[in-house]
Amino acid sequence: MSRRITRRRLLERTLRGSLAGTGFALGLPYLEVFLNENGDALAATGAPLPRRFGTWFYGCGMNPHRWNPEQEGADFALTPELMPIERVRQHVSVLSGFGVVLAGETNHVHRTGVIGTLTGGAPATTTENDGPTLDLLISDAIGGSTRFRSLEMAAHGIAKDSYSRRNENAIQPAEPTAVDLYMRVFGSGFTDPNAAEFEPDPQAILRRSVLSLVAEDRARLDAQLGQADRARLDAYYTALRQLERQLELQLSAPPPLEACRVPQSPEAGPVSQEIENVVRNHEAMARVLALALACDQTRVFNVVFSAGASGLHTAGSSDTHHTLTHEEAKDPKLGYQPEATRFVMRSMEAWATFVEILASVPEGDGTLLDHTVVLCHSETSDANSHSVTGLPIMLAGTAGGRIRNGIHVRGAGETTARVGLTLQQVMGLNVAKWGFKANETSRPISEILV
């Protein structure tokens, strides 16, 4: 029953299709063979190049007066704390002045800012959120056709610091090292879409029968449970079905992908919250992730560079970024906390590196980044006062030409739910309004829409 599907057969099929009779041969570069004539879709399936969404989070914000640009539009001058993104500024749009509207809710420090931006609602308590996070809304809509609905990673090495949350009881754990991320994506179960031959993994068939065996117990268990626990069991079965789907994908040959290269495993290095280790781990993760995207293993990702209330520190110091934001004296001449701000600058540099890595992978007639949009955000603006107004927000990538890059848009103290709404619409979700209570909005940020 395991019919051998060779790459050759796939190519023949391809050639008989859109490119038949045009004289192309196997010796041609991948690009022409795999893409349609416009260069924006895969020839094999006729499907457009995948569109991806990601988040990139770092902790403890910035100094608003040194971060927020003065001018709006395309010709804004980079401010001191945005200087690190100079090398990628053409790929990045800056959104300043958007925040989480509290409207009477408590500002749960280092929580409200991030959960508010990602769920569109200022959480009333520390144990409940108003809804799932943005990445889940998007992966529920577009994540079904890839092996992983989403990939989470935490460069500071703490798996539980993840902001991809169905609710506070269902936090998707992050891969804490680049090696873990590599093993998850390119370890067992990975099928190279460009491999010459495809043979379905017999293990996948066995694994599928295990899952269907387990699924049959459901009715018996459900009968014993109250409403809340039934919902939790439901989450379990959703997770199970997701794995079933993943196994199904492994049983058929993936369409070839021009941009996909199988990377070498990254080297295992020290993982800790010491800034140099985090930067190194982050860069290695970004490289693995870029190829995971190029190989269409997932279309949604969440990167945590440092957690909220960031524990990043420099070797030999008794302080962390977070404690510095509260305890370091403002330099009277400079007008900001120099040590704490150093971590802001390192975070901005890391963000620029991340953007650069996605932009370095050619795909279609552009790069991987062109078919992606990444939301960079933090849980505070001024971390010293835990401010959730005017949060630092950036978008990188055009999501397939749908978003304008290289501009600055200033919000007038409006809700970050506008950002979330815009991103959902850009990712093809059919939503007209989003957010909860005071953060509800029906106004996407039209300035950045193409």
Add this chain to the structure above:
Amino acid sequence: MTEVVNELVGNPAYRHILLNHLPITGLAVAALVLAWSIFEGRWASMVFGLALCLLTSASAVLVMQSGDAAYPQLFERLDGHGQAWLDHHVFLAERYGRLIPVNALLAAGAIGAGAWRVAWRRRLAIAVLAATIASLLAASIIAEAGGKVRHDEFRTSNPPTHDSQGREGGDARPASAGPPLAMRRLTEAQYRRAIADVFGPEIEIAGRFEPEGRREGLVAVSSAFVTVTPSGFEQYEAMAREVARQVVAEPHRARLIPCAPADPARADAACSEAIVRAFGPRILRRPLEQEEIGRRVSAAGEAATRAGDFFAGIELIVTSLLVAPDFLFRIESVLTDAGADGLHSLSEATLASRLSFLLWNAGPDDPLLAALAEGRLSDSEVYAREVDRMLASPRFEDGIRAFFEDLFQFEEFSDLGKDPVRYPMYSAKVAADAREQTLRVVVDHLVAHQGDYRELFTTRRIFMTRTLGPVYALPVQAESGWEAAEFAPGDRRAGILTHASFNLLKAHPGRSSPTLRGLFLREALLCQSVPPAPANVDFGLFNADDNPQYKTARDRLEVHSSSASCRNCHALTDPIGLGLENFDGMGRHRSSEGGATIDASGDLDGAPFGDAVELGQVLSESPLVGRCLVETAYRYAVGRAATLEERPLLRQLERRFEQEGHAIAPLMREIALSEGFLTAGRPAEEGGS
């Protein structure tokens, strides 16, 4: 406007606060008016004074009614001290509060009698005045305790403990069919233990577990809330496959697989069934139904035929058991028939699991499973015998260890890191040994020596390894392994608070943290709640430890105390946290910081201490410590916070704990035999989520 009125009148707590001034300030004014009228001698004035006494005294009825109604909603929100003060307030109100309405009757009687007999008027008024003053005294005594319920600034002493028989909640009490069941996800430790119990400790488990969280101070409670995410499930499935692969492969196959197939290249239903029967009940913690067995046997058969390998089918069986929701979750159920009190007994399988996870932190063993399979566990004598057998087993240590790891928040060790330049002595081995050291002291004291829980904070007994020697500046003879030792009398260390474990854990990567330490003492050991920091704190004055102005942590934290918004919470945490300042972020002893001598003195709710050793002494004498352990152990056992209806049970458990010399085994036994542990409401009757 109507909303405001509705809130003021409709909310009993509000009503109580609005009205409770009447029986005090109102009564005092009434007494003064009455006294003046007696002096003046005019009957009309006396009637006015008497009427005032009547009204203000009668208001006490409304105050007590609204107080009763507000009790449940208020109790839930209070910390340990506040709850104790509330109980005391209620106790005093019940004892003395009745006097006050009696005064209203007296005043009414005096008005009536005075109208009738002119000669009695003055004497009647004097009698009512005396009763009014007595009422005022009673009201003041009640109010004095009441003020301390919410206002910690009034709490100058510890709340008195007395045997108030927990209260019926009044009208506001939600009609509940009983406390809910808990569907708990196995913790990482429980998962690992289950694999080791069923397949032996040689089987390796490679994978990552989902975050466990912490609610009501415990992972055990959080485990009743967490679910499984897609990536978490991926991990469970990968771990299950890896375990199954090892189980059917040599060298483990010979040891674990109870039968040999007729032909190893083909399916063998009889042998497959024997294997399902051998592993199934131990993994799923209950007997399997024939239908469940049959499905697995036939799926194994298909897999074996497809792969041409009998053991491929067995791998499938083992994997399917290890990813089953009723393995990964402890799914509880109750019997259909309710008792006279509307409570349902737990099903026998639920009871067996609750018991064995409480006492051993593991699933039921073979004797317990046998009692379960034979339906004997509902016999209370059989059950009690099982409780005693398990308490007497060496595995009780595992259970106590797990409980204290949870209580002490030791899972945080897995994400612990220290700055290598500041603390070159730190290593993963130091952290692991420090954690193990405290657990050894706990188990040795509480289980091996059946000691008093409170003595954990004063005990000089310690266990050392070579790795820990330099941290404690103590010589260690043993080249490897553990060595029992004792801190000398007068040593700078005694009691578990002075161990490296807490001081490592409750600290920043590069320095100590009196606030984190104090918070831990308050919340975990005293069951008091400390409000979270406000968002808009001004830390402008507060400088890092390289600022020459503030050398010690005390200097820096005193800045907090100068700001009103910080003071309230930091006044709860810092004074006791500073008691541990003689231990740095690594747990090493130090007597100075930044060249300044460390002052580790302070007071715990009025009880003074000079250093960490004395802090342990003072803590061990606090009435809250034992009470907190009982409450925490109960939460741990049932996987949820105690309900209001269970408070009498908690008080009873507390008394028994005291009577048994604060020993842990009798406490666990009492819990395991308590109604709260043995019964629950039916899930279908739960309203909402």
